[in-house]
Amino acid sequence: MTFDQGLDSIQATLNELEEHLIAEKDKAIGYPCNASFNYEALYRFLAYPINNIGDPYIPSNYHLNTHHFELEVLKFFEELTQAPAGETWGYITNGGTEGNHYGLFLAREILPDGIVYYSQETHYSVGKILRCLNLPSIMIRSNPNGTMDLNDLRENLRLNRTSPPIICANIGTTMKGAVDDINGINDIFQDLAIPRKYLHADCALSGMILPFINDAPAWNFAHGVDSLSISGHKMIGSPIPCGVVLAKKDNMTRIAENVEYIGSRDTTLTGSRNGIAPLFLWYAIKTHGHSGFVQLIQQCLERAEYAVRELNKAGQHAWRHPYSNTVVFDRPLQSVVESWQLATHGPISHLITMPNVSTDQVDRLVAEIKAKPVIGSNQSPYRPSPTGLTGERTQPSQEIILIGSSGVDLLDAVATAMGNAGISIIDMKTSSIDEGCLLILTVEERDKAIEIINHLINENKYGSAHVEICDQDSAVISQMNFSQAGNNSALVKLEDHAGALGSLTRRCQEAGIKLSSARIIWRGDESTVLELTTPNSGELKQVLDSSQILMLPAQG
Ligand SMILES: Cc1ncc(COP(=O)(O)O)c(C=O)c1O
Structure with a gap:
């Protein structure tokens, strides 16, 4: 890219980018980014240097902020996560990763002698967060369906009884959409009589699915979680990555410091914070309403089921958790993976039926897979799982x-x-x-x-x-x-x-x-x-x- 371009040339470069985005959006079905939104009503606010620096609950010296909107968004999420009234605190983050970072930071401040336990299927960023926080950790085995292996957790907690556990549970794993058994984890705490503990829930995608379905597994404050993180650009959708972190207020106040320079408390991870993203989230929440999200999630889950059915008809071993729109199947040829931007890990790929993913896109993907079959796929060594998920793999392909x-x-x-x-x-x-x-x-x-x-x-x-x-x-x-x-x-x-x-x-x-x-x-x-x-x-x-x-x- 050259600098000092003339206006025409700048325009041409931008046009090129737009064409690229339009073309690629059509086949972006592998990652959980809702591409279906319309925030035109908010474009005028891009004309201001909005910055939400400081604690959203406290007025700051910098007045060009959207703290008020941020608080309304937080209120919405407090309800979704069954937070006890007035007992949680939070802020709008740059995404799920920052929320996990914040939750584990609080955990470390509260339990400086703690050990973090997280499963093999945990998002890659958690390992990096643990290095940043210099937290000792133990990786726990995952079950074939992606959930944390609670026998392995119990055994490790038993062996390390002198250090308080900090559990980083997955509420929707990245590759398989699996939800860790929060009640099972609490039972282990009780059985082993563990008094000091911290439970953080990484709810990046599923935190915006589980509140809107029946028979959701345990996942939130009502089930003993101390903090949780949800991505905003995933299910809600936003042109700017964002998320929400919520934590027990008592824990947060133990780390808060007053800062004269901003006239606020320093409670968030970063200083300057995005003030536009809260507007997007606020607008989406207001325009969808609770019932709108119920419908949206139902549509996503129905399309996921459609994808499972069509992929299985095409000879793939496709499956999903009943509460998840992540559809796991045999990794297709690299050319298919690339053209549909499929997320892959070893022998498996997934697609995620976000609100913008249509049955037509699923049909086109299936047709491409059928046209380019992977030999041996119908000779898969993987057995249907004991939990009855269709065609679930039980071990990585070699x-x-x-x-x-x-x-x-x-x-x-x-x-x-x-x-x-x-x-x-x-x-x-x-x-x-x-x-x-x-x-x-x-x-x-x-x-x-x-x-x-x-x-x-x-x-x-x-x-x-x-x-x-x-x-x-x-x-x-x-x-x-x-x-x-x-x-x-x-x-x-x-x-x-x-x-x-x-x-x-x-x-x-x-x-x-x-x-x-x-x-x-x-x-x-x-x-x-x-x-x-x-x-x-x-x-x-x-x-x-x-x-x-x-x-x-x-x-x-
Ligand atoms: C389970 C899980 N945790 C954390 C993240 C990171 O979230 P973000 O990309 O919003 O930072 C992801 C992203 O896909 C995820 O799947």
Whole structure:
């Protein structure tokens, strides 16, 4: 960008930005930013240097502020969060992160010897806040559905009984929209007779969903929370990021200091504060009203359910918590992730049906996913969760895709190597034709497995034949060249231990049996059922008999 541009050129640059924003807005469905608002009535206030410096509840020497509007917004949130009348204090922040920072800052001032407990699924900014505040912390395991694992929490609290706990609970995790079990956490406090404690709730998105639905889980002041943070630009929507923090007033007064320079109390994290954002929030609250938000949230949840249904129809493992508009599904190809600005973490992606997300956008995303399927996705190693959420993953994917040229027995080489290294194969699928073979492998220790496979490749074990680890895009293309294996298949039951598959494939190879496909179709605690396809079924039966491997009756 050059400086000292002429007016025309400045205008052209701005036009370019606007075109970019219009185009990108159409496919922005991965992040929780409501893009559907109209604040034209407030544009005139952009002509003033509004600044809400100081405590919103106290008049300041700087009069160009919107403290009065800020207080009305806070009042609205006090009601939503069931704050006891007159007992909470708060202010409008720059976003959810600042609210979490403030809540944990208060906690540290009140419990300087405290330890913070937060789950694996917590927003990345909390780790940074803890470093800023120099707070000791323990990360607690998350359950597969995204909630905090309370057994792990209990165990850690028990082991650290001499330090008071500061819990940073998620009321809607970033990736899965999961709400931590606040009642369960309170029960642990009681069981372990913990007298000094602090409970902060990070309610970034769900703090504007749960107040408007029936059967919401426990999440707010009525359930013993000491402070909470909600983003304003998420569900309400605002052109400027913003949020709300509320905390017990008694706790806040312990840290407040009077500042003569501003004629106010220094109770907020920053000095100068945004005075326009409170206006946006105030305007949205006044124009929607409580009933407007009820309708809006209902629409978001219905569209989320629509997205779950359509994605599942398209073969994705899509699911959501009943109280959340975050829809989790198999990570699609990178090109789809980028074009729809999907938030991804390891094997999963999500979309969030914010008020601006339409069923038409969901349909277009689904059509794109269908047009570019990720191979192996219908062979997912992830089981439906015990909580009954549709198709929920229970462990992170560790998929490796290998392509070998003609004559390479990928399955045997890789299964044997994994067995020798003690790496468990969680799932695998292979198919081979005369031109080559494809192996999609899911293992527990992906990095170690890749190292071993690279070692196999580098050993030049395959002579002129070629083997490569490839990304999903090229695997899809390659898979299109692979025909379906023949239907001469057998179901076999193997002991579930590393090496069991390797020793079977070795015996098959020694007996000259050509396995055209093999795939895990069921995994129990102690055994695995494999479907093997081979033109040499008679020989396979002999190998299985002599190895005392159980052959199951054919399906159907
Ligand atoms: C659970 C959670 N906490 C905190 C944040 C950070 O909020 P903000 O971006 O408003 O600072 C997010 C953002 O997505 C979030 O999902």
